[in-house]
Each structure stands twice: as C-alpha cells, then as structure tokens.
Amino acid sequence: MKKDAIDIRWHGRGGQGAITAAKIVAKAMFQSGYEGVVMVPTFGTERRGAPVFTSLKISTEKIYDLSPIDKPDIIVVLDHVLLEEANIVDGLKEGGTIVINSPCSIDDYRFEGRKVAICDVTTLAQQAGLREGIVNSGIIGSFAKATGIIDMDLLVTAIREEFSRRRPEENAKAALLAYENTVIGG
Amino acid sequence: MGTRQYGRSTSHSEPGPGDAGRTGSWRVVRPVMDPSICIPAKRGTPACFICWLYCPDGVISRTVPPAIDYEYCKGCGICAEECPTKAITMVEEACFIQDKE
Amino acid sequence: MHIIESGNVAAALGVKLSRAQVIAAYPITPQTPLTEKLSEFIESGEMEAQYVPVESEHSAMAVCIASSSAGARAFTATSANGLLYMHEQIQWAAGARLPIVMCVVNRGVGAPWTIWNDHQDSISQRDTGWIQYYVNDHQQIIDGVIKAFMLAEEVMIPVMLCYDGYLLSHTYMPFEVPEASAVDAFLPPYKPAYALDPENPANLNTVTMPDVRLDAKGRLAHGYMEIRYLLQEDLIRTIDVMARIDESFRKHFGRGGSPYYETYQCEDAEFIAVSLGSLSYHLRDVVDMLRADGFKVGVMSVHLYRPFPAEAIADALAGSTGIVVFEKALSYGYQGALCSDIKSALYHKGVDGSRMPFVHNYILGLGGREIRTTDLCEAFRKSCTEGAAPTDELRWLGLKI
Numbered sequence: 001m002k003k004d005a006i007d008i009r010w011h012g013r014g015g016q017g018a019i020t021a022a023k024i025v026a027k028a029m030f031q032s033g034y035e036g037v038v039m040v041p042t043f044g045t046e047r048r049g050a051p052v053f054t055s056l057k058i059s060t061e062k063i064y065d066l067s068p069i070d071k072p073d074i075i076v077v078l079d080h081v082l083l084e085e086a087n088i089v090d091g092l093k094e095g096g097t098i099v100i101n102s103p104c105s106i107d108d109y110r111f112e113g114r115k116v117a118i119c120d121v122t123t124l125a126q127q128a129g130l131r132e133g134i135v136n137s138g139i140i141g142s143f144a145k146a147t148g149i150i151d152m153d154l155l156v157t158a159i160r161e162e163f164s165r166r167r168p169e170e171n172a173k174a175a176l177l178a179y180e181n182t183v184i185g186g
Numbered sequence: 187m188g189t190r191q192y193g194r195s196t197s198h199s200e201p202g203p204g205d206a207g208r209t210g211s212w213r214v215v216r217p218v219m220d221p222s223i224c225i226p227a228k229r230g231t232p233a234c235f236i237c238w239l240y241c242p243d244g245v246i247s248r249t250v251p252p253a254i255d256y257e258y259c260k261g262c263g264i265c266a267e268e269c270p271t272k273a274i275t276m277v278e279e280a281c282f283i284q285d286k287e
Numbered sequence: 288m289h290i291i292e293s294g295n296v297a298a299a300l301g302v303k304l305s306r307a308q309v310i311a312a313y314p315i316t317p318q319t320p321l322t323e324k325l326s327e328f329i330e331s332g333e334m335e336a337q338y339v340p341v342e343s344e345h346s347a348m349a350v351c352i353a354s355s356s357a358g359a360r361a362f363t364a365t366s367a368n369g370l371l372y373m374h375e376q377i378q379w380a381a382g383a384r385l386p387i388v389m390c391v392v393n394r395g396v397g398a399p400w401t402i403w404n405d406h407q408d409s410i411s412q413r414d415t416g417w418i419q420y421y422v423n424d425h426q427q428i429i430d431g432v433i434k435a436f437m438l439a440e441e442v443m444i445p446v447m448l449c450y451d452g453y454l455l456s457h458t459y460m461p462f463e464v465p466e467a468s469a470v471d472a473f474l475p476p477y478k479p480a481y482a483l484d485p486e487n488p489a490n491l492n493t494v495t496m497p498d499v500r501l502d503a504k505g506r507l508a509h510g511y512m513e514i515r516y517l518l519q520e521d522l523i524r525t526i527d528v529m530a531r532i533d534e535s536f537r538k539h540f541g542r543g544g545s546p547y548y549e550t551y552q553c554e555d556a557e558f559i560a561v562s563l564g565s566l567s568y569h570l571r572d573v574v575d576m577l578r579a580d581g582f583k584v585g586v587m588s589v590h591l592y593r594p595f596p597a598e599a600i601a602d603a604l605a606g607s608t609g610i611v612v613f614e615k616a617l618s619y620g621y622q623g624a625l626c627s628d629i630k631s632a633l634y635h636k637g638v639d640g641s642r643m644p645f646v647h648n649y650i651l652g653l654g655g656r657e658i659r660t661t662d663l664c665e666a667f668r669k670s671c672t673e674g675a676a677p678t679d680e681l682r683w684l685g686l687k688i
Contacts, residue, residue, distance in 0.1 A: 023459055027291050030461050037291060039459035063659055066454050156536040189499050189509045195386050195443065195517040197495040198481070201488055202503030 005036075006149065007069040008056040009090050012078035015048040023076070024140055024162050028154040029058050034044030036063040053087050077101060078121075078135050089114075097145045099182075101135050106185040117146030119182040121174070128174035130167065132183055137163065137171035141178030152179055162168045201244065213261030215276040217254055221274070227251035233260035237265035237274065289463050294455035296676060297425040297462055298364070298390050298448075299324035301432025303334045304470040307362040307388070308477075311339040311350035315369040316402045317452035318392040319500045322364055344369040348376035348387075355385035356491060358404045358482030360436065363387065366452055367394035367401075367408045377445075381416030381518060382408040383492050385476070386439035387446075388432065389417075391563065393615075394452040395654040403655020404452040406616035410624050416518050418525060419593040421563040423549070425462040427590075428455065430542055432574075433465070437474050437532050442525045444518070449488040451565045453655070461609065465540055473539045529591055547596040549588040550603065552578065556585030557608040558671045559644075561629060563589055566613060566658065573663045582671050590626065597632035604629065611665070611670045615652045622681055623648045643673035651684035658685065 008025070012018030022039050030037045036059035042052045057071040071091045080102035082088055089098060094113045101121040102109075109116045121138035127140070137159050144152050156172050163171040221227035225234040230250060238246045245255040246265060254265075266274040292300075298321050302310070310329070313320040328334035337354075341347045344365050351361040370391055380387050391409045395401040419440065422431045425582060428450050435446040450456065483489075484502060495511045502508040509517075530546045537543035551571050553559055560570045567588030577584045587603065604610055614623035621627065626648040637643040647670045652658045665683050 023291065026459060030289070030291055035460055035461075037459075039291075041424055041457055063460075064571045066565055066569065067658065067660065187507065189507050189513045192506060192508055192513075194481075194509070195514065195521065196382075197509065197511075197514055198492045199508075200503055200560045207501070246310065260428075 001120050004061075005057060005059040005063070006073040006074070007072045008058070008076065009053055009069050009072040010056065011051065011053045011082055011086075012136075013048070014050045016078050017134070018052060018076075018078055019054050020162060021136040021140055021143075022054045022078070024137075024155065024158045025143065025150070026047045026056055026058075027156040027161075028150055031056065031158070032150060033185070034058050034060055034152055036061050038063045038066060040066055040068055042068075051082055053088075072096065074099070074143075074147055076139060078139055094134075097146055099139070099142050101139055101142070103125070106183045115146070115184065117142055117182050117184045119145075119178050121178050124177040124181060125174040126176055129170040130174055134171075134174075138174035138178040141175035141180075144181040145179045145182040146174075146184055152176075200269050204262065208257055209260045210255075210257045212251050213256070213259060214279055214280065215261045215263060216256065216279055216282065217259065217261065217265050217274045218277050219254065220273045220275070224251055224269075225271060225273075227273075234270070236268050236270060240268045248276045289461050291459050292425070293457055293459055294320075294425050294450055295321035295392070295457070296324055296429050298432055298450070299328065300464055301429040302362050302388075302465055302466040304326045304429075304494065305330050305362075305388075305436045305474060306334075306360065306471075306476070307336055307360045307436070307654065308359040309339065309351065309354035309627060310363065310419070311341050311347045311354070311361070312363045312365065312370060313341055314345050315342050315366045316343070316380075317394060317456045318364045318366045318369070318390070321392065322455070325362075325635070344372040345376055347388075348373045348380060351387045351389075352376060352380050352383060352385055355380075355387050357664065358477070358484050360440075360477040360480045361387045362389070363604065364390035364392065366392045367396050370408045370412060371396060374415075377412060377415045377417065381491075382514065384443040384518070385445060386436070386443055388435045388439055389445065389447050390432070391447045391449045392452045392456045393449055401417065402452075402655040404454055405653045405655070406449070406614070407653070409447060409449045409602060410618075412447065413593055413624060416522070417442070418442075418444055418522070418591075418594065419449060420446060420590055421449045421588075421592055422455075423565050423568045425455065425460050426542065429462060429464065430536065430540070432537055433470055433474060434476075434532055437521045437536075438525070438529060440477050441528055441532070444521060448524055449564065454565045463542075470473050471675045473536065474574060497562070519675050524625040525594050526591070526596050526599075543667075545590065547589070547591045547599050548603065549590065551586045551588075553585030553587060555583055557583040558585075558611065558667070559604060559607045559609075560584065560586040560611045560613060560667055561604070561625065562586070562591060562613045563592065563615070563625060566615065566652065569658065569660070570663060570667075572660055573667055576660075576664050577668060580668075584667065584671065592625070592628075592633075595628055595632070597628075600629065601632040601636050604644060605633060609645045609670060609674065610648065611647045611649065611667055613649045613651060615650075615664075617650050617681070622679065623650060626654060647676060647682060648679075649682045651683045656685050 010018040038057045040055040075098045076102045097115040099117045103120045119142040121135045141149040159169040246258045247253045303329040329338045357486045395405040409479045499510045533546035570586040612626040
C-alpha cells in the first residue's frame with residue numbers, strides 16, 4: 001500500500017448503488033488532483049439484496065495493487081441493518097471513520113477508537129424527491145461531512161453528471177441535505 | 187523454383203479449367219452427345235443448356251450445339267443424368283482406344 | 288480527456304474509436320459488459336457497425352471470419368470456456384490470415400466451473416498462430432485495442448488482446464480516451480489486398496494438397512506447408528512491426544515505448560520477477576517493499592507473448608542472478624508456459640559457458656484465488672535468499688492443501 005493512500009470500503013446490498021456512489025467519489029477525488037484512483041467491486045456474484053462491498057483506493061500516485069481492501073481508513077455503510085448481519089467494521093484502522101445510513105441515534109453506536117458519523121439518508125433522500133430506497137447519492141453528502149477529504153462542490157458536480165438522465169437535481173439535493181444533517185461522534 | 191513469388195499467403199483457387207491438372211485422364215466413361223436429340227442442337231437456337239448448368243467442372247460450353255471439353259471432363263455422368271431428352275450417353279473409354287487402334 | 292470507467296468500457300471505447308465494422312459476440316462473464324457496451328453504441332447510432340448476435344462463440348468467430356474475408360474490420364470478445372468453444376475457428380482465422388481483433392477477458396476454465404480470473408484460457412490458445420498481447424491497466428486496454436487493429440492489418444494475422452477478468456474488466460480507474468480524429472489519423476480504414484468479390488469468385492482455404500501445385504493460371508501455388516511456413520515467417524516479422532507501430536502510436540498519442548515488455552527497477556536488479564497482466568503491476572509494490580529491505584529486485588511485465596520476442600527478453604534477463612516467474616496458468620504435466628518460454632529464450636545465452644540466472648516458477652491465483660501482497664513478498668524474498676534450486680519443481684502460492 002502507498003504511504004499516502006486512503007482506503008475506503010463501501011458496504012451495501014446488491015442493487016443499492018454502492019458501486020455508483022464509490023464511482024462518483026472516485027471521479028471527484030481524481031478531479032481534485034489524486035492521480036491514483038481505483039475502485040474494485042466485489043468480484044463475481046452480485047445478487048439483489050445480498051451484502052456486497054466495494055473497495056475504493058485513493059492515492060497521489062498510480063495504484064498497482066488491485067486486491068480488495070482489508071484495512072480500511074474509512075467504512076461507508078449504506079444500510080445500517082448490515083451491521084447486524086456481517087462483520088462490516090472488520091479491519092477498520094484505529095482512528096478511522098465509519099459512516100452509517102441509519103435512523104438511529106449516534107449514541108446507539110460505539111466503535112472503540114474510531115469516529116462514527118450517522119445520517120438518516122433514507123428519509124432525507126425521499127424529502128429531496130427521490131424514490132424510496134435511493135440512498136447512494138445521499139450517503140456521499142454524509143461521507144463528505146464526516147471525512148472532510150473532499151470539497152462538496154466537486155461531489156455535487158460529479159453527482160449531477162452521473163445522474164444526468166436520472167433526476168440530477170433531486171440526487172444533488174439529497175447529498176446536500178445529508179451533508180447538513182450528518183451527526184458525528186465516537 | 188518454389189512458391190515464393192506466388193503473391194498470396196493463403197490457399198486460394200479461382201474457377202477455371204485445369205486447377206487440378208488435366209483431369210480428362212481420370213475419365214472412365216465418356217459423355218457423347220447426339221445432336222439429333224439435343225434441344226439447342228436440333229432447334230439451332232440457344233435453349234435448355236441443362237448440361238452446361240449442371241456440369242460441376244464447367245467443361246460444357248453454352249453454345250449451339252453445346253461442346254464438351256474432353257481435356258478436363260472427368261466423366262462423372264451428371265450431364266447424361268440431367269439431360270431432359272436423354273441426348274447424352276456415357277460410353278466406355280475403352281471403346282475409343284479400340285477405335286484408334 | 289480522462290474518464291473513470293471499467294476495463295470493459297475502456298475496451299469498448301477502443302473498438303468504437305477503431306471504427307470496427309462488424310461485431311459478433313456471445314456474452315460470457317466477465318466479458319459481457321464489453322459487448323453490451325458495444326451493442327449500446329451501435330443501437331444509439333454512436334457507432335456505425337453491424338452487431339451480429341450469435342448463438343455461440345464458435346459462430347461469433349465464424350461471423351468474424353466471414354466478414355473479415357469480405358473486407359470488413361471485425362471484432363469479437365470472449366472469456367474462458369467461450370474461447371475454448373471457438374478453438375477450431377480460432378485456428379481457421381489464423382491460417383486464413385484474417386486481421387480479426389479479439390479481446391480475451393481472462394478467466395479460469397472449467398471443470399470445475401469458475402468465473403474468476405486466471406490465464407489458463409488464453410495460454411491454452413498460445414499455439415494457434417494468433418498474436419497474443421497482455422496488458423496491465425485500462426490505459427493499455429484502450430490503447431492496445433487501437434494498436435491491435437493496426438498490427439493485425441499490417442501483418443494479416445489476428446490479435447488476441449488479453450486482460451484480466453474482474454481485476455481489470457470490472458475495476459474502475461482513470462484513463463485517457465484519445466480523440467476520434469487522432470485515432471483516425473493513426474489508424475487508416477482497412478484496405479484488404481483481397482476481399483470476397485462476386486465478380487471474381489474464388490475458393491478460399493479448401494483442401495490444400497501436401498505438395499505445391501500449378502493453379503488454373505499456371506502459377507506455382509503453395510501447398511499446405513508453404514502456407515504454414517509463411518504464417519510463422521510473418522509472426523516472426525511481427526516482432527519488428529510491433530515495435531514500429533508502438534513508436535508510431537507514441538508519436539501520435541505520447542504513450543508507449545515498451546512494445547514487448549515493461550520493466551520496473553530492473554536496471555541494477557539481481558533478481559527479476561516476470562509475469563503477465565495486472566499481476567506484474569501488483570509485483571511493483573512488492574519490489575518497493577523488498578527494495579526497502581535492501582534486495583536488488585525488479586519486475587518485468589511481458590506484453591507480447593506470441594510471437595515471443597525471445598532475443599529481447601533474454602537480453603534483458605541474462606545479466607541477472609535469478610528470475611522468478613509468477614504465473615496464473617500452467618502447461619499441465621510440466622510447468623508454467625511462460626517459464627518454459629523464458630528458459631528456452633535464455634538457452635543460447637548459456638551456450639558459450641557464461642553464467643545463467645536460475646529460474647523459479649510460482650503458480651498462483653488459479654480460479655481467482657486471492658493473491659496477497661504479503662505472500663508475493665515472502666515468495667520473492669525466499670527465492671532471492673535461497674538461490675538456485677536443485678530441482679525444477681513448481682512452487683504453489685496461496686495453496687491451502
């Protein structure tokens with residue numbers, strides 16, 4: 001692993017759009033000057049509803065190792081129920097951050113030595129005018145707020161581009177609402 | 187003298203007599219045409235030409251009367267089989283050798 | 288313009304920019320998104336080509352053979368068992384000297400059924416007379432497709448552009464998409480010396496006699512053996528042509544300079560790892576780690592595998608102490624095919640009695656078995672410290688038996 005690398009692991013369910021979310025962040029990070037950007041989805045058998053994860057590696061230099069991330073700096077969870085089903089926080093670095101789409105209170109989560117960020121993206125996305133269950137644009141706003149590693153304007157531009165034919169304004173609004181309503185603790 | 191100058195790097199053959207040598211020597215039976223029964227020969231006009239159409243070796247001409255190129259005709263007998271007036275008969279090659287003698 | 292997309296999309300964009308005229312393909316994981324993308328390009332009118340949906344890979348190659356014979360620029364893509372199903376037509380395309388380009392999205396072969404990556408599929412097609420070119424990232428995929436058409440049409444030999452299934456086909460990374468006008472300036476339309484012509488009918492590749500023969504025009508025509516000799520002669524010539532095309536590509540697009548292989552930290556390396564595809568990039572991280580521990584190591588990534596640029600590869604490797612070949616395929620019953628080829632290439636270097644590097648051969652990652660950086664590092668370190676081995680025994684990495 002490169003010294004300056006940021007390893008982000010995204011957890012969601014098949015069909016939930018974790019790959020699209022990671023791709024949007026990848027584009028924005030590349031535009032902000034990171035030359036090394038690699039997004040590695042779960043290989044092979046993605047089925048709707050089944051837990052999936054995708055690895056996003058970011059570095060100032062070209063990335064040569066395409067293997068999945070086992071020690072992430074940041075974990076993003078698109079559905080809080082997944083925390084009950086799989087060991088999602090596995091390998092999260094000391095001092096790392098976990099971003100969760102959850103209607104629960106920040107006090108319900110405790111990960112020793114890690115930062116937690118909570119946002120009810122599911123509800124906010126519907127308020128933004130999206131169909132129920134579309135959370136991949138919204139979670140990007142929470143990610144931006146919790147990590148501070150990327151400018152929100154770049155992300156919103158990348159969201160509008162990615163969803164250019166699928167409600168770009170509503171998706172952008174969902175991200176902005178999530179950005180404003182993310183609670184950080186831990 | 188080899189094939190270096192051939193100009194192609196694949197197996198390629200074009201239609202024409204003699205692509206496999208003088209195949210007339212393969213013939214055991216010879217098609218012989220009776221002009222008194224052959225339609226174009228009898229009428230003196232271009233007609234029928236079923237033999238020309240069916241010949242797999244292209245050795246029958248589309249002329250009045252049709253002519254068979256014995257240099258390349260292998261004697262398969264398809265023309266005799268297809269001729270609607272049975273103007274072509276297949277004759278043992280040996281008969282022609284005896285004739286010469 | 289740089290975009291972030293998957294390797295399959297990079298390949299599809301390369302095919303579009305190359306203005307392929309006929310696409311015939313049958314979907315198979317992990318190739319599917321590539322041909323889906325091409326069918327979208329054609330359906331939307333972005334790409335002017337015929338997409339021929341076929342019922343099998345055998346037919347896909349048959350359609351490519353037919354359309355290429357008719358003078359069209361033809362493309363197909365497949366993986367694993369799909370490639371094997373094409374096998375008979377693959378040989379035909381090479382013998383018929385048709386400049387078809389095919390992406391092989393590398394995947395392990397059944398049985399047992401697997402959808403994950405290794406190199407057994409394309410390695411098993413090594414001896415079919417096709418050009419095989421392995422690439423390591425998305426930029427090399429898109430550039431490689433464009434160069435492949437150029438190369439195929441110059442030497443009239445079909446090209447397999449091989450890239451790792453999933454590892455490259457389904458990962459996303461940035462790459463530059465060349466301008467269409469720049470690609471047009473580099474790659475002219477395909478002008479075959481002979482194309483099917485109803486006015487001048489011909490029989491192509493019918494039964495060809497063991498000996499030479501006079502054709503209908505009285506010219507001395509090839510027998511089977513001359514045609515096969517010419518395929519070999521032109522494959523050997525391809526090595527120089529590849530270098531020329533790579534140089535021309537570099538002038539047009541500013542990328543290239545390693546037509547046969549890419550090296551990393553090999554200048555002063557005592558030990559050199561050799562590999563195909565994305566694994567050779569993964570090994571760069573391993574080289575960095577071992578260099579930090581004081582080992583003089585480097586890695587060579589072989590791009591052009593057939594024809595095998597034996598002389599260039601032997602020259603680059605001959606001065607080292609040890610060579611460690613990491614392979615995701617093997618010639619069952621012997622060893623890794625690349626390892627055998629490298630040893631064979633080195634043979635004449637040792638004829639005069641000069642010291643030969645030892646060669647170790649690791650087999651790893653079969654059927655998508657995880658390749659851990661730490662495992663690679665330990666294996667390479669072990670080879671460096673151990674030195675020449677008394678036997679030629681294969682070493683397996685990541686095996687849990």
